[in-house]
Amino acid sequence: MNQWESRWQEGRIGFHLPQVNSYLKRYADKLLAQVPESVFVPLCGKTLDLPWLAGKTKKVVGVELVSQAVEEFFEENKLNYSLQPAGQLQLYSHESIDIFQGDFFELMPEQTGHFEAIYDRGSIVALDQPERQKYVEHLLSFLSPGGRILIITLEYEQNQMSGPPYCVPAEEIELLFSRYGRLELLETCDVLDDRFRNKGLGALQEKVFQLAEK
Ligand SMILES: C[S@@+](CC[C@H](N)C(=O)[O-])C[C@H]1O[C@@H](n2cnc3c(N)ncnc32)[C@H](O)[C@@H]1O
Numbered sequence: 063m064n065q066w067e068s069r070w071q072e073g074r075i076g077f078h079l080p081q082v083n084s085y086l087k088r089y090a091d092k093l094l095a096q097v098p099e100s101v102f103v104p105l106c107g108k109t110l111d112l113p114w115l116a117g118k119t120k121k122v123v124g125v126e127l128v129s130q131a132v133e134e135f136f137e138e139n140k141l142n143y144s145l146q147p148a149g150q151l152q153l154y155s156h157e158s159i160d161i162f163q164g165d166f167f168e169l170m171p172e173q174t175g176h177f178e179a180i181y182d183r184g185s186i187v188a189l190d191q192p193e194r195q196k197y198v199e200h201l202l203s204f205l206s207p208g209g210r211i212l213i214i215t216l217e218y219e220q221n222q223m224s225g226p227p228y229c230v231p232a233e234e235i236e237l238l239f240s241r242y243g244r245l246e247l248l249e250t251c252d253v254l255d256d257r258f259r260n261k262g263l264g265a266l267q268e269k270v271f272q273l274a275e276k
Pocket of ligand 1: 066067077078079104105106107108109125126127128131164165166167183184185188
C-alpha cells in the first residue's frame with residue numbers, strides 16, 4: 063500500500079477542508095477570467111472545491127490516486143456517478159464533474175482535452191522535490207495556450223518537518239513555472255496553527271500565485 067492509500071485508510075487527511083478554499087473563492091475571478099469551458103484539478107482528493115467550481119463552469123475534471131477518496135467524494139456530496147475504464151485509470155462521472163482515479167502521471171491530455179484554467183491546491187506540495195519538475199512538465203501539457211493556473215504553496219523550514227506537505231518556496235515556483243509565463247504573487251498568509259506547531263514548525267506561510275501567459 064502506498065503512503066497515500068494508508069493516509070486515506072487511516073483518516074490522516076488533515077489537508078481536507080470542511081469548506082471551499084477561501085483563496086479559491088477570493089481569486090476565482092482571476093482564474094476564470096477567460097470563462098473557461100472546463101477547469102482541471104490535479105491531485106484533487108475529495109475537495110469541496112470541485113462542486114463549487116462546477117457551479118461556475120461547464121465541467122470540472124479532477125484526478126486522484128486513491129479510490130477511497132473518490133468514492134467518499136461522491137458519497138458525501140450525495141452525487142451518483144457512472145464508472146468506466148479510462149486507459150490505466152478509472153473514470154467516475156457525474157454530470158459536470160469527472161474524476162479520473164489513478165496516477166496523474168498516467169493520465170494524458172488526449173483523455174481530458176486541454177484546459178484554460180488549472181487549480182493546484184495541496185498538489186505540488188504533496189510531491190517531493192525530485193517529482194516536482196516532472197509534475198510541472200506534465201501539468202503544463204494539460205494547459206491550453208493562454209491558460210491560467212492558480213497555485214497555492216506552503217513555505218516553512220524543511221528541516222523542521224519531513225513532508226508531505228513539503229515546503230515549495232517562491233524561488234522554486236518561479237524556476238519551475240516561469241518558462242511558461244508570468245507569475246504573480248497574489249497573497250501571502252501566516253497559517254501556523256497547533257497542528258503544525260506540534261509537528262515542530264516555528265513558522266508556516268501559504269502563498270497564492272497566478273500563472274498567466276507572458
Ligand atoms: C495533500 S492532498 C490534497 C487534496 C486536494 N487537492 C485538497 O485540496 O484537499 C494530495 C492528494 O493527492 C493524491 N495523490 C498523491 N499522488 C498522486 C498521484 N501521483 N496521482 C494522483 N493523485 C495523487 C493523494 O491521494 C491526496 O489525496
